[in-house]
Amino acid sequence: MNDMNTLPLLQEFRKRYPKSGTPQAAWAPGRVNLLGEHTDYNQGFVFPMAIDAGIQIAGALNGTERVNLYSLDYAAQESFLLEDIVPSVQNTWVNYIKGVFVEFQKLGLKPQGVDLVLQGNVPQGAGLSSSAALEVAAALLLNSLHGWDTGAVDLVKLAQKAENEFVGVACGIMDQFASMLGQRDHALFLDCRSLDYEAIPLPLAQRSYTVAVVNSGVKRGLAGSEYNIRRSQCEQAVEMLEQQLPGIGSLRDVGEEHLALVNALPDPLARRARHVITENERVLKGVAALKAGDLEEFGRLLNASHASLRDDYEVSCRELDTLVELALEVPGVLGSRMTGAGFGGCTIALVPQPSLPAFQEHIHKHYTERTGLQPEIFVFRPAPGAGIITGAGAPLS
Numbered sequence: 001m002n003d004m005n006t007l008p009l010l011q012e013f014r015k016r017y018p019k020s021g022t023p024q025a026a027w028a029p030g031r032v033n034l035l036g037e038h039t040d041y042n043q044g045f046v047f048p049m050a051i052d053a054g055i056q057i058a059g060a061l062n063g064t065e066r067v068n069l070y071s072l073d074y075a076a077q078e079s080f081l082l083e084d085i086v087p088s089v090q091n092t093w094v095n096y097i098k099g100v101f102v103e104f105q106k107l108g109l110k111p112q113g114v115d116l117v118l119q120g121n122v123p124q125g126a127g128l129s130s131s132a133a134l135e136v137a138a139a140l141l142l143n144s145l146h147g148w149d150t151g152a153v154d155l156v157k158l159a160q161k162a163e164n165e166f167v168g169v170a171c172g173i174m175d176q177f178a179s180m181l182g183q184r185d186h187a188l189f190l191d192c193r194s195l196d197y198e199a200i201p202l203p204l205a206q207r208s209y210t211v212a213v214v215n216s217g218v219k220r221g222l223a224g225s226e227y228n229i230r231r232s233q234c235e236q237a238v239e240m241l242e243q244q245l246p247g248i249g250s251l252r253d254v255g256e257e258h259l260a261l262v263n264a265l266p267d268p269l270a271r272r273a274r275h276v277i278t279e280n281e282r283v284l285k286g287v288a289a290l291k292a293g294d295l296e297e298f299g300r301l302l303n304a305s306h307a308s309l310r311d312d313y314e315v316s317c318r319e320l321d322t323l324v325e326l327a328l329e330v331p332g333v334l335g336s337r338m339t340g341a342g343f344g345g346c347t348i349a350l351v352p353q354p355s356l357p358a359f360q361e362h363i364h365k366h367y368t369e370r371t372g373l374q375p376e377i378f379v380f381r382p383a384p385g386a387g388i389i390t391g392a393g394a395p396l397s
């Protein structure tokens with residue numbers, strides 16, 4: 001849900017663009033992935049939830065060939081011409097929006113000049129998909145301002161392409177999908193090959209559990225390049241496995257019954273592929289466990305996912321491992337793991353609601369002692385996905 005007040009956004013819009021017409025506004029949430037990490041670009045399964053923190057953008061067509069933007073968070077403005085969209089070096093946040101314009105242009109649609117103001121409350125560089133939220137909010141708003149009828153899943157694909165092709169990160173589809181199609185109190189069980197999905201109710205409140213999200217404070221500096229390396233290692237593993245398993249298109253087609261073949265690949269390809277194959281299984285088991293109300297099993301799967309990301313996929317780091325260890329020291333915590341691309345960002349933990357104060361105290365005390373960093377702890381509510389905002393601030397769709 002959009003808990004942010006839209007008033008400052010609209011006031012800023014009026015102040016900056018007094019000649020503009022009445023603005024529309026869009027909201028898109030960030031996401032936390034519960035299970036299924038680095039599986040999306042391998043055509044596998046993921047299980048993210050949208051969160052009640054995100055980005056809102058207000059905008060109106062301005063009758064020119066120019067896009068004007070203002071970010072309340074950065075107190076920064078930019079402007080560019082539609083016929084000449086090139087990456088910004090200084091205000092890199094603008095690139096996510098520029099990428100969306102370029103993708104609409106590639107579809108043969110002709111975006112016009114707009115005046116935009118944006119504001120967010122999803123922590124940046126924390127692996128909570130503030131960039132996907134920005135792309136999705138921009139895509140939704142432009143679609144609405146121009147009266148186009150691009151469907152939600154096509155807008156998701158367009159937002160992903162903006163990131164792949166304009167920003168240059170070869171991300172999968174999970175983040176944009178969760179941001180667009182999240183549902184209140186549910187996580188999305190998504191098949192990244194067919195894009196079929198099922199909203200799974202999270203039986204947390206009934207059992208008095210909560211998903212705590214802990215920001216390690218380590219910015220995902222290396223994530224871009226290391227991320228692309230992991231992706232190409234998976235492609236190399238598929239090429240080698242194809243010799244014994246003709247017809248496989250991706251690691252999604254390789255099951256646990258083929259682990260002996262996988263383990264025979266050269267290092268590190270064996271470990272990279274093993275992570276993806278076992279992680280896909282963990283998503284399937286995790287969804288089944290939640291359907292059966294078995295939070296204990298779900299917690300065990302979180303722990304196994306972390307071990308696999310740490311040892312086989314090697315995308316964790318000392319700080320994330322420390323947060324996971326500390327979380328599991330708190331009585332009643334059922335599981336914990338890093339979430340998102342890795343190399344920093346956040347962990348999640350399945351914490352009994354009554355133990356939340358003890359959890360917070362334990363993490364704050366020992367994490368800073370061990371790393372010198374300040375953790376930030378959030379409890380997000382699984383939220384509905386993106387929408388056009390009405391006057392009261394709630395998404396219409």
Ligand code: GLA
Nearest residue numbers: 037038171172173174340341
């Ligand atoms: C980032 C990417 C996603 C996904 C995760 C890892 O968040 O944007 O597409 O690959 O990393 O699971």
